[in-house]
Amino acid sequence: MSVQIATAKLESFKAYVRKMKQYEEAIALIYWDMRTGAPKKGIGTRSEVVGELSTEVFRMSTSDEMGEYLAFFTQPAELEQLDTISRKMVEECKKEYDRSKKIPAEKYQAYVVLTSQAESAWEDAKHNSDWASFQPYLEKIVATTQEFIELWGYEGHKYNTLLDMYEPGMTVEKLDEVFGTLREKAVPLLQRIQASPNQPDRSFLDQQFEISKQKQFSLSILKQMQYDFEAGRLDETVHPFATALNPGDVRITTRYLPNDITSALFGTIHEGGHALYEQNISDDLVGTNLCTGTSMGIHESQSRFWENVIGRSKAFWDRYYGELQTTFSPQIDQVDVDTFYKAINHIEPSLIRIEADELTYNLHIMIRYELEKGLFNGTIAVADLPAAWNAKYEEYLGVTPPNDGEGVLQDVHWSGGAFGYFPSYALGNMYAAQFTQTLRQELPAFDSLIAEGNLAPIKEWLTEKVYKHGKLLTPNEIIREVTGEELNPEYLVQYLEEKYKSVYGI
Amino acid sequence: MSVQIATAKLESFKAYVRKMKQYEEAIALIYWDMRTGAPKKGIGTRSEVVGELSTEVFRMSTSDEMGEYLAFFTQPAELEQLDTISRKMVEECKKEYDRSKKIPAEKYQAYVVLTSQAESAWEDAKHNSDWASFQPYLEKIVATTQEFIELWGYEGHKYNTLLDMYEPGMTVEKLDEVFGTLREKAVPLLQRIQASPNQPDRSFLDQQFEISKQKQFSLSILKQMQYDFEAGRLDETVHPFATALNPGDVRITTRYLPNDITSALFGTIHEGGHALYEQNISDDLVGTNLCTGTSMGIHESQSRFWENVIGRSKAFWDRYYGELQTTFSPQIDQVDVDTFYKAINHIEPSLIRIEADELTYNLHIMIRYELEKGLFNGTIAVADLPAAWNAKYEEYLGVTPPNDGEGVLQDVHWSGGAFGYFPSYALGNMYAAQFTQTLRQELPAFDSLIAEGNLAPIKEWLTEKVYKHGKLLTPNEIIREVTGEELNPEYLVQYLEEKYKSVYGI
Known part of the structure; x- marks a missing residue:
């Protein structure tokens, strides 16, 4: 009888999650349409449609109904009886539920308004290279994020809880290590490349x-x-x-x-x-x-x-x-x-991240990582960012932005409060090189x-x-299962050294 | 105090309706996308998204919450205090609510399944000119529609309740009159045109x-x-x-x-x-x-x-x-x-409605109207439709379909249970001519x-x-306010006679 109840409850939980996914699919289609050809006069009303559907998804993810499903299925005796997919579904919902529930609704609402205003302010500030007009917004966003971190709780470094939103399980300790290794090799490689007489004809x-x-x-x-x-x-x-x-x-x-x-x-x-x-x-x-x-x-x-x-x-x-x-x-x-x-x-x-090449791109990311880490462990104030930015660009890349629009204001991320996102880009390069190493072993004919x-x-x-697993495996599980070891930046270093040896004859 | 409560309730009712419209907007965008370029492998999942959102809209339109709003605002003392737009909003919701509530949910569900199967069956039947394979579906659809008419109730002719779904206020009595006049003039005009020696060079x-x-x-x-x-x-x-x-x-x-x-x-x-x-x-x-x-x-x-x-x-x-x-x-x-x-x-x-010209189009519509009317007043059985169809085509247009695919099976409407829809097409022609008459008076420079x-x-x-009023005015209110009289088929007759006199020199 209890098994029947649990089975019915599981079906009902899955239908509930499916409904959320269906709403998200509708929202995603609306965004695609807005960015590819929706007529501009319809955008105002359409944005309200997105707002309504998004509110409904958020409501469902934090509802009492969701709370009851999670309270039931996270009981150890229930959880261990679930199949792999259902268990992971429960765990993911629980993670999101807990995160959302810890922030008082009115505080979150105020934050949404703040970041929306800040994105607008950032656009103007970037356009006019006017850091001063953007600084107050960023100060408020950082302060609110600090509050959120306290509410969410954290292990080790405070920034870990931000990293975890984009790269589950990633920590400052690990990033310091892998970025340290990468930088140690990337900077001298860059210098050798710059010194090479064999510059490509472009x-x-x-x-x-x-x-x-x-x-x-x-x-x-x-x-x-x-x-x-x-x-x-x-x-x-x-x-x-x-x-x-x-x-x-x-x-x-x-x-x-x-x-x-x-x-x-x-x-x-x-x-x-x-x-x-x-x-x-x-x-x-x-x-x-x-x-x-x-x-x-x-x-x-x-x-x-x-x-x-x-x-x-x-x-x-x-x-x-x-x-x-x-x-x-x-x-x-x-x-x-x-x-x-x-x-x-x-x-x-170069100055601009999104135009950077395969090697220097990682240095652009490390600069942002160092600055974000400093913001959240209190060693860098928002007001210090432009100077700190420029100093890092000189140190890592040997270039100095002529103005803040091409410097500290170049990326949209901070205006939306997306701290912890930037490292993903460099992690992507490292994961890619590590996967490639295994791929070459298992498909020796790779190049041919x-x-x-x-x-x-x-x-x-x-x-x-990788692909078929979706979110069933964590990043760390995937990298270990596929390559037999933890994330290791040496593969990216080797890949870059080999590649640029041939390109630049160094 | 009571006024404050009513005001708050009205705001809440309007927000409720707005939310339904927002869901409908999302659904409409999904349909547009499916019909203009959505990749085919995503259609299965996307159809479920449409199903989920549509279910939600239907649920909202018949919910207890909607029932409470309507019970409150349709009280005469409340209704008369509403502004024009709010009053009409209430009336429209009430009409839809009553219609939906009168059909038992399981009966409606069975009907949705039936019409969905019938549309599929119709596609094959049309393709193969195979009336016999479609007839049982159409018999069930007509029988179910008869049941619905009894549940909805009707005034005068049963078919009126079907007409009202597409053309609010339209009746068999009125249609018989206007179609009668139109046919009386259109058939001889067609004969004169056919007899003219001045046939266009195409x-x-x-x-x-x-x-x-x-x-x-x-x-x-x-x-x-x-x-x-x-x-x-x-x-x-x-x-x-x-x-x-x-x-x-x-x-x-x-x-x-x-x-x-x-x-x-x-x-x-x-x-x-x-x-x-x-x-x-x-x-x-x-x-x-x-x-x-x-x-x-x-x-x-x-x-x-x-x-x-x-x-x-x-x-x-x-x-x-x-x-x-x-x-x-x-x-x-x-x-x-x-x-x-x-x-x-x-x-x-010609045989095919959607390829018909401005004059004969109306005759194609009248044939369908006569047959639908016969189905619902019991003078025509579904089994008689092919013969009745062919006889009418011979009588009105002087042509006989070589097979049922180009005859009684040519249109999708009946397979979806859309009885009462066809007259709209000919009404459109009559309204257009009547509007034009007034337009020419008020803008004498029309042609220039x-x-x-x-x-x-x-x-x-x-x-x-016309346009700005949306659904705030009924069709009959619009035609009377704009042209000063009820729907009058003489304007279409005059328009056609004048136009084809010049084209065919008759």
């Missing part, structure tokens, strides 16, 4: 490339990567993104620049990597809260893997450069594949598969090891 | 017209009609439609046929007419259940007005034919505007405005008289 990239041809080539590469166009589509937008509505509908957007062939090309492959992850989550997980990538870092590992490990490799262009030349003929007919390969792997310290344009076995390997 | 239409140019011209005409592209967009689909998400986002779809220039052109203008109505509903009504066209007939009057009264007029082509020639040059360079005008106003009895390409005053007149 002059041929400086021409106009017809957008319809860029589009045609992007579509062709997505097909080659095994992106499933019956389970997705490619559209244009201002700030490219991938969005998973369900595994049968994972959409990519891109942006074509007439004077830059690389932007849409690598942007599309990057978003395509995110999309492959979501398209290949196991059918078992559809309609559960596990039907998504397990963390921002693992997600980014897939976009980076496809963009950089595959898309900027010599083997890849040995296969596809002819097609690129034909597409744009005669524009790059006189440029050989080696020259092209080196040009797209050009390394140069790429050179043959046979990317399917690579996608299948990743599906089996 | 040979030049039989060529390939490049789709990109068809699209360019359609977009240009939509702009001229004052369709607001900041409050809408044009996409492609298989079965064209217009959908109003909110007045700031009213989308049109069309279908381009390479060998038929008129299909997308007049289809786009038709949907554009529906869209103009919805784009120009008053801001006061946004978020209420009145923010939509007042009936199917009045809606159709606007699509027909723009498609036929404007789009197939001589004045219109005097203005735009040059642009059409230039767009497709040299394909119709040798065809003069008069020849073109006559070709697009060609009249010919069109010939100058100055369509804005026409759109503004319609906005003031």
Whole structure:
């Protein structure tokens, strides 16, 4: 009898979670539409629709009904009887429920209003390089986040509780260690590269490339990567993104620049990597809260893997450069594949994170990480950020922003209170390199598969090891199960050293 | 104190209705997306999302909470204190609530399943011209609808309660009268047209017209009609439609046929007419259940007005034919505007409603009306429909379907139980002609405005008289307030006689 009750309750809990997912799917479609072509006069009313649906999802995630399900299923005797998927579903709901319940509703509401105002203020501040106008907002956001951390509770460093939101299980202790190793090797490598006499010729990239041809080539590469166009589509937008509505509908957007062939090309492959992850989550997980990538870092590992490990490799262009030349003929007919390969792997310290190359990108992230850590352990005040930012840029990258718009104000994240998010980008690079190491061992023909344009076995390997699990495994479980060890930055260091030795002849 | 309570209750009622509208907006966007480009592998899960949201809207429309609002506000003392919009909102909710509440839930559920199966069965039956396989479904649908009519109750003819769902206030008595007049004039007019020696030359239409140019011209005409592209967009689909998400986002779809220039052109203008109505509903009504066209007939009057009264007029082509020639040059360079005008106003009895011309279209509708009326007053059995259909086609149009696929099975409506819908199409033509008569009196420069390409005053007149009111006025209130009299089929008769006298020289 008790088993029957528990079974009925489990069905009912799963239906409840499925309903939340259905609302989230509707919301995700509305966002996609707003960012790809919704007429502007309808946006005001549409935003209220999103607000209503989002409120309902939040209400459901913190309702008494949810509380009762969780109180029941987290009883040890009940929890241990659940199948793996149901147990993980309960644990994920519980984590979110506890986090939300600890913040008084009116405090959270005020925070939502604050960050919404701050995002607007940030846009103006960035545009005008006017730090002073943004500082008061950021001070309030940091102070509120400090309060939230106290309410949520934390182990070890306070910043851990923020990291955990984006990369479950990640800590300052671990990040200090891996970023320390990476920086120790990356900075001297960068110096050797800068000192090399073999700087790539990039002059041929400086021409106009017809957008319809860029589009045609992007579509062709997505097909080659095994992106499933019956389970997705490619559209244009201002700030490219991938969005998973369900595994049968994972959409990519891109942006074509007439004077830059690389932007849409690598942007599309990057978003395509995110999309492959979501398209290949196991059918078992559809309609559960596990039907998504397990963390921002693992997600980014897939976009980076496809963009950089595959898309900027010599083997890849040995296969596809002819097609690129034909597409744009005669524009790059006189440029050989080696020259092209080196040009797209050009390394140069720069001011703007989103334009950074594969090597220096990690240094941009470390700077943000150091500053965020300082904000939450009290060693850096918000008012000190511009000076601290500039000093770090000089120290790590040897460049100094001419103004705060190109410096401390360049990223949107802080205005939305997204502290703890930045490390995911560098973690993505490290995970990608570590996965690649194992992949090369298990698929020794890796380079020749790429050179043959046979990317399917690579996608299948990743599906089996990473994609299909969705959120059923934690990031740490995945990296250990796939590669046999914890996150280890040495693989990224080795990858970068080998790659740039050949590109720069150092 | 009582006033304060009533005011608070009214706010709460309006918020409740607004929430229902917000859910409906999300559902409408999902449908638009499914019909314009959603990847097919996501459709299964997406359909469940629609199911969940639709269930919620239905639940809200029949909930105890809704019941309490209605019990309170329909008290005469409360109702009379309400402002016009709130009163009408209450009345509309009450009408829907009563209708839904009268059908036992399990009976309605069975009906939904039945019509869903019947639509599938109809598709096959139409494809195979196999009436026998569809007949049992239609018998069950008619029987269930008969039961519903008894539960809903009716005044006069049973069919009135079905008509009222699409055209509030319309009755068999009125339809018999107006259709009778129309048929009495239309049939002899058709005979004179068929006997005329001046048949239009349509040979030049039989060529390939490049789709990109068809699209360019359609977009240009939509702009001229004052369709607001900041409050809408044009996409492609298989079965064209217009959908109003909110007045700031009213989308049109069309279908381009390479060998038929008129299909997308007049289809786009038709949907554009529906869209103009919805784009120009008053801001006061946004978020209420009145923010939509007042009936199917009045809606159709606007699509027909723009498609036929404007789009197939001589004045219109005097203005735009040059642009059409230039767009497709040299394909119709040798065809003069008069020849073109006559070709697009060609009249010919045919088998298929959706391909019918302006005159015979009404006869196709009358046939369906006569048959539906017979089904519900018991003079026609479902089994008799094919023979009755063919006899009516012979009588009204002088043609006989070679098979049931091109006859009684041609339309989807009956398989979905949409009895009472067809008359709206012919009502639309009658309303359009009647509005035009008044419009010509109030804007005497009507023809020259069109010939100058100055369509804005026409759109503004319609906005003031029809569009802005949404569902605040009934169809009958609108036709009386705008034209000073009840629906009168003589205006359509006059319009058709004058137009075809000139086209056919009769």
